Amino acid sequence: AQSVAQPEDQVNVAEGNPLTVKCTYSVSGNPYLFWYVQYPNRGLQFLLKYITGDNLVKGSYGFEAEFNKSQTSFHLKKPSALVSDSALYFCAVRPPPSNTGKLIFGQGTTLQVKP
């Protein structure tokens, strides 16, 4: 079955430290990968996506993600965390054939950045 896993329910980091939010996927073929962020009582905001090309993708608010095909991972990273980055982060995959737009989401990871 096609799926996305975010192995950590919560990630805690100190402000100014680097952060990583992990995501692994299980799909056949070459997937398209996405990261979204959800602030409390808000909708999801798009951060970045991997379609093809360079494995390191840069996105909004200083976030980046690294696609690793051999490890089927797409971890989200930021060099220096801000308290305002505290939110719920979702990894999502669009498995091929991708002619419907269907996204499969991970279960979400809560990022807590402490001052």
Add this chain to the structure above:
Amino acid sequence: DTAVSQTPKYLVTQMGNDKSIKCEQNLGHDTMYWYKQDSKKFLKIMFSYNNKELIINETVPNRFSPKSPDKAHLNLHINSLELGDSAVYFCASSQERWGTDTQYFGPGTRLTVL
């Protein structure tokens, strides 16, 4: 100038009632979606329309019926509401139905069934 908007933001109703949630996008996109986010924050797609044509219909009770009067609107009608329907419902849209397109989400409608 909200890109994807939903009404109402909150909906509290009794079991057995029928209710509708409306979604509108002003991005000029061709494809719209409904997602359900449960109490554990898990997100799952329910439906998708492309140019008023239904292209995704996941395993959803037939009490749920999407309606797309035009490509800028996708409404969700729910009959005979049950306790388990309590969730946050998100509308989203994308330019096309193809894999590379980014989906943009509305603010959500929190449905509480009593």
